[in-house]
Each structure stands twice: as structure tokens, then as C-alpha cells.
Amino acid sequence: MPELPEVQTIASDLNEVVGGKIIEEVAVSLAKIVAGDLDRFSSLVTGAEIQSVVRMGKWVRFNVNGVQGPAVMLAHLKMTGQFHLGLWPGDSDKKNGRWDVHDHAAFRLKGQSPDLDTLYYRDIRQFGRLRAFDLMELDEFLIQLDQGPDPLTVSPEEFYKRVTARKGRLKCVLLDQTTVAGLGNIYVDEGLFATGLSPVRSAATLTKAETNLLLKELRRILNASIKARGSTTSNYEGLKGGGSFQNVHKVYGRAGEPCSKCGAPIERSVVAGRSTHHCPHCQPPSKEKSQA
DNA sequence: CCGGTCACCTGAGTGC
């Protein structure tokens, strides 16, 4: 589900609402949602104070100060992961909450208002994962993950180098989190449309001017989406509600509708196994951009 | 190195 703007929204909502809170108790109702050893996870997280919550690519990163020192909890939401507040799951007592079918982990927070004392992780399709590390383990994990730089902060030179170092099709290269980390299907389609680049163009053939423009357009779109709290199509929302950026998508989810630049119908195709939306007139596969 | 396909899951939408 979520890409960079949505994860950014989720992380900053969390930072505001649970930053500074202490995790008093952890419960996991679906063991596979925690990657690695569950006891290790619980011992790292239980009793820890949440210092801050930030976005790292498409990961939500909780920086915590645990009983045995600093630690980090990472959440990858994949398609349908969400965080929401509720009541600690209990039994008969009316004051207790209940597991929803799709809630898989619960964190009881100290100092939270008594009617919403628990942060739940919910995930309809169960693709997402939670993991926890001490700082040594985190280093190892991040090396193995090999995420690229953030598209919002990467330098144009670095972006040019990373994109053109790859022989694959532009769309695949941008979706690959080792190129840059945070783009997904929606924002790649939107960025390519805004730049007039074909999704199937070989990444290695891009000029410096083209990658510069692509980066500029991606940033413009990502920042506008962050302002709108992201795009809501089905299963996404932050702690404080969903976003509205889907209303200004130019190509994503608009197959058959007229292109906003030239009026030609937007085409849907499949690239890299992902549904891909582009204007065949404004984004021709040849090297040259078509300027009417 | 590269692309294609499947697998992981549930639910919403569509067409018969």
C-alpha cells in the first residue's frame, strides 16, 4: 500500500502521538508478523521509551531507548499495514479492548489517555513485518538491505549516476529500492508522466538533463503528496486519517481517460509485473520526447 | 546482470 508520502505521513503522525511514550507491554497475536525471534523482539521493545518515529525509505523506524540500551523497531507495511490506537486487548472487563481480526500486534503505552492506551499494528493481507534490533544488529541488517538514498535528498549527480548505471527499464530501476528508496508504483508512474519519459526506456540511455528533470518532478509530486497526507485508494490511513492526493493523480488509475496534456487516452500496460499507466503520445518509447 | 513468474494473503469489484 504505502509509498514514500504515505509512510512519511504515518511516521510523523506516530512521532507526534506516541513519541516520548513508554511501551509497557507487548502482545502479538500472529507470530509471523514479527520477523526473527519473538522473545528477542519482546525483550528489546518491552519497557522501552519511544524517542522518535521516522521514515526510512518505505520503512517506519521507531528509535527507542530500551531497558538494555538503545534499540530500533522497524515496520514495513507492504500493501496493507496500518497503525491505529485502541484499548489494550482484555477479556471480560468492559473497559478492555478486543483484537480485530486483522490486528496482529499490540503495544500498551504508558502515559497515553486511558481510553486509547494501545498502539495496534493491523494488516489485512499480512505481508508486513515488524522487527527489532540493537544497534549492532541494525547495522548488519541495513548493510544487507542496501537501500539507496532518499529521493527527497539525493543529489542530482548521485541520482544520475545511480539511474544510468542500470541497464533495465526505467520503471523497474526506479521501483528498485537499491536505486533510491521510497518510490512505488503510483509515484513512479506519475513522475514519468510529468517528465515525459517512457516507463520502458532503458535507464542507461537517460541524459543528465533528463534525470535532473525527473528528480525535480518526482520531488515536486512527492512533496505535494506529503502535504495532502498521501494518496488514499483503499487500505491506507495515518493515525489522523487518510490523504487526498489520489484526486490529483494524472495517470495512475486513469486508464482510458484523456491525457491532461494532449487528450490522448491514458494506456494501462504491465511492466515489471506491475500495472503501469502512461500517455503513449507524451511518453513515447523512443529516445526523443515528442513535442507537438 | 536481466526479465518473467510466482508466492505471500485478504477483500473489493465485476460480470455471468
Next chain:
DNA sequence: TGCACTCAGGTGACCG
């Protein structure tokens, strides 16, 4: 109503 089928914002494994 019901059933069969397709699709979904992500990634990782496997195969040729």
C-alpha cells in the same frame, strides 16, 4: 444471491 475471476500502493525467491 452466489460464484468465478481479476485486481490491489510491495518485495523476495526462483528460473531461464
